[in-house]
Amino acid sequence: MFLGLRISILVLILALAGLLASAHPATPVAGPDRHTPERFTPDSARIRNSKARARNKRLYDSIESKTSRRAVPRMLYYLLFVKPVLDTTENGQFLDETRALMPFAGKTISGIEISRQEPFDENGNWLERTGNKLHMITREQVIRRDLLFEPGDEFDPQTIVRTKQLIRSRDYVSDIDIDVRPDSLDTTCVNLVIRTRDAWTITADGALHSEGRTMVALSDANILGTGNKLKFITNFNRQDFSYGGNMVEYEIPNVLGSFYTAAFNAGRSFYSSTLDLGIRKEFIRPTDYEIGLTYNDIKDKRYMIEQDTSLLVKERNLDAWGGYSHFLRRINASIYITGRYNYNRVSRRPEVGPRYNPALHDQDALLVGLGLYRENFYTANMIYGFGSREYLAAGFKAEAVAGYSWGEFSDDAYLGLSFEAGGFCSLGYVMGGATLGSYIEPGNGMWQRSAVDIDLRWFSNLFLLRRSRIRQFLAFNYTQGWNRWEGSDESIRFTRMNGLQALNEYAIGTNRMILNTETVLFSPYQPLGFRIAFFGFADFGLLGYSPNIFKNEFYTSFGLGVRLRNERLVFNTIQIRLGIAFGKNGPVDSEYVRLSNYTRVEPYRYRPTRPEIVEFE
Template sequence: MFRFRTFILILILCLPGGVAAARAASPSARPGMQTPNRFTPDSARIRNPKARNRNNRLYDSIESKTSRRTVPRMLYNLVFVKPVLDTTSNGQFRDESSLLEPFAGKTIGQIAIERQQVFDPGGTWLERAANNTHMLTRDRVIRRDLLFKSGDEFDPQLIVRTKQLIRSRDYISEIDIAVQPDSVDSTRVNLVITTRDSWTISADGSIRSEGRTMVALSDANIFGSGNSLKFLTNFDRRDFSYGGNMVEYKIPNVLGSFYTAEFNAGRDFYSSLLDIGLRKEFLKPTDYEIGLTYNNIKDKRYMIEQDTSLLVKVRNLDAWAGYSRYLRPIKSSAYLTGRYNYSRTTLRPEVGPRYNPALHDQDALLLGLGLYREKFYTANMIYGFGRREYLAAGYKAEAVTGYTWGEFSDAVYLGLSYEAGGFCPIGYIMGGATLGSYIDPADGMWQRSAVDVDLRWFSNLFLLQRSRIRQFISFNYTQGWNRWSGSDESIRFTDTNGLQALNEYAIGTNRMILNSETVLFSPYQPWGFRLAFFGFADFGLLGYDSNIFKNEFFTSFGVGVRLRNERLIFNTIQIRLGIAFGKSGLVDCDYFRISNSTRLEQYRYRPTRPEIVDFK
């Protein structure tokens, strides 16, 4: 009997779409609910209902027969996985708010919360054990993140914003909101909110220079409260001498007020940190933001022009507030923000009137004024691997002005920025430009000026048999003029704006980068881990010449793989091979690298506290 079942499994592997075979959604699911059943990327291409039903019966039969014995059941769980629902189907983006328009204006009635464990009850013994040890996110934790309540008018945009907010929490892997017309009152609708938890207990570690070693243990959902705690300990791996502890604690929504509280403190060998903050961000078109942070940090700071790191200690107090108002005629929000920053450097290298300005003692008062609009769309297989992702389309136009009282001189600050992005037939395009400068009030001269231009595009999904491919292209141009000397007065290639495999020391005030990456999302999911293979080609120019094309040229190429389990809080594991070249040939390269990347925040167009243009 075992051999017969094994033969059936092998036969299914040979059928088109066999490895990631799917079940159709359960007919008993609530109207409007997206039930995360088994899914295959090919399922949307099966147009014949009879063939689809026949496949479903076959897969159901295999599951039933293999569930009776241990070994066949283990083989079944290895081959057939239960990923989250693919919302792209044919590679297009989805406007969930437009699907909810028929309910707009109705009154919200009952709101029910249905919470699901990290893994399905019928999973492997390891998944069942994980569910038994995981404390489910509490009902009130989900409710406190709702941007609406019973009795409110149903707003499709607010429903989608709520889904985006809850999905951004580390302890939630998926959320859906089903709308059910009230059977008695036609003017009311009831909501059923279904969430699935993430596995939130994680271990981390790093091996750094000078023998420094760090190990950490964290939980992003303590006792189901949504609060996160991380404990880090440091030691010297050469003699196991103690290097200090650090603790990080975060409350993402204090008592349902949408304020985020954070506390970080401790020491790491010669570094020390005290960081306390309380903030609230813009969440609705008409809303307010407010924040207050204090930090006292001692750490080594990289001095780019000397190519060395020196110990610096800084005390910083930051306070800001803002208000936005939705203007219906232009379908945008106008906003006004203000910020005060106090910065004192108590331990630093040499400074002067035009030397190491980033280490000068300074007080700054900034004001921001602008317009913005933001609407969310859903898709997947962009920065995630299969989970639902929320991407914003919209724009933000802002003017920032203010005054700074410096240790050696005062200055007026003026900055302008504009960014916009959205969807088109060939994918998603966004672009932005920022210009900022200090102005000497005595002679009107512009000093420490900077301009930054960013363009990004990614394609729709392309089908290659059962795999899916997406192309990414990004462009960055940064230039500074009338810069001084010392810390932060020159730029280099960074992780954000740089070449992946390049490890060569190069600096300047003028930088241009073109990055291209092709990502293939594999349908194979061993033990629930999704695989994404990628290849990249990067090109960059960097130097001090105002003519960008007269500066040093670098390029890098490589391939790699990323692994991610959407149900786990663990970061994406990336393994990369690469090589880099300059004008004269091979340069210092980062040939091989294993890293883990955190969950990425998607492009946003909402305003934040007024900022001075970065020159990094």
């Protein structure tokens, strides 16, 4: 089993090495037959698909026309048929949209027209029509404020694609398209027609916790069509219905078109309380700036991993950061510099000492980052979503972080290095990254609380199985710490992000290696507009304190499940999962059945953020 694990890791490393040896991501080409991975669709195939869609449309239009004359057939039609969801990505291809836009590069944008659509088809069933009536469509100025261009600007294909990615990332937009139309009166100008379709943004949520604690929430990600997000949470004890407190969250994603995001969270939940204020602007263009300021005052239970218990902690944190990037055309990449100041005070906490519970020490930290990055976007589908257009980043980021911290018991320097890269190759999409960081004692130069983290991820091209499509995913993570202290955050465990899906066993250490595999089958059937994906998984993990990773405890888990998703709805994907976990000596504590609101993993980004201490979790 260990041999198979090593072979899988070797395959990932070789694939990543092949990717990094290329200056630009390879463009997938079409396979020769239906048994090869599906990539770019040839023109002839697109013509055949277009004719088939036209025949199908005529058939279903005929059925709708004939059943609309009488009440009972009409009712049966609306029960059995729904309007098809447009597959905008030609059956899972990876598409570089900038290529199609290159003939317009350098022309002047003379006009911009906005066309907005409701979440559901206006001629759909009664549920869809009712949803449209209850929904307040996004205001035109909200779409315009996210545009990275305006009339009079020079047409740049990369800027158009970045704009589409930005708007598609908003919770209140389910899809966007930008049509480029040559100006009939001036051949040096073009007109843009921007079409957006809203997402249904009103949602309810709930959770059942131990000791009778219950949470119920109601939210709207598009208040009055402004794009602002409001969430109201109430808490009570389901055993005696005693009041547990309320929480309010409010976010403005683009304040007055400045690309600043403002957020406010406040309230309490039983023994917890939160006050969280912040405003930030991220890097968007290759030459740009970022800035941020957040303040939070939080009281909550924190999990103490070595004690396997949660204890109440109250802390205040002030974080301020900024940075600037400049695009270097000669190397087609941006150089950047960032800086950050962090102030943290813990007023209620468990016992601390010079080398005990360092995560709960009072400290001030100053960090500076310097690096180089490139990021371009490609269009795809059936990866993290279920058929809607997705924007995947290809590029790299190399960064060095240095800083100094003034702690409650000691002062230390910090040094960190990181590199990550990803893109498309003939095998699919490959991404890899490595981060190394350590505190350094100024007096003797000793490295303390050091950590290294390596991530490799890959997913295949789409494979056809009759009308269904299959994609294979692999993920590898290796995390090791040395010269760690004792207490909170000084050991690691299996987590939701880096762990085994069905494992519920308590295990900790300072050395962890994980291989996750998942096969996803996307069904062609869409009952009531819901897309269906079946998946099976096999996970393998090693965790312990031995420096030799293969001498640590071994765990594995297997299972299968189903995910349901309607891309027009803001609700998270519904997931039902069955699984079982094993250790060296047989079955261990497992999460046999899990029903959850599965939150899809967001695509990787390579743009810089504020300087960070390497995570050990």
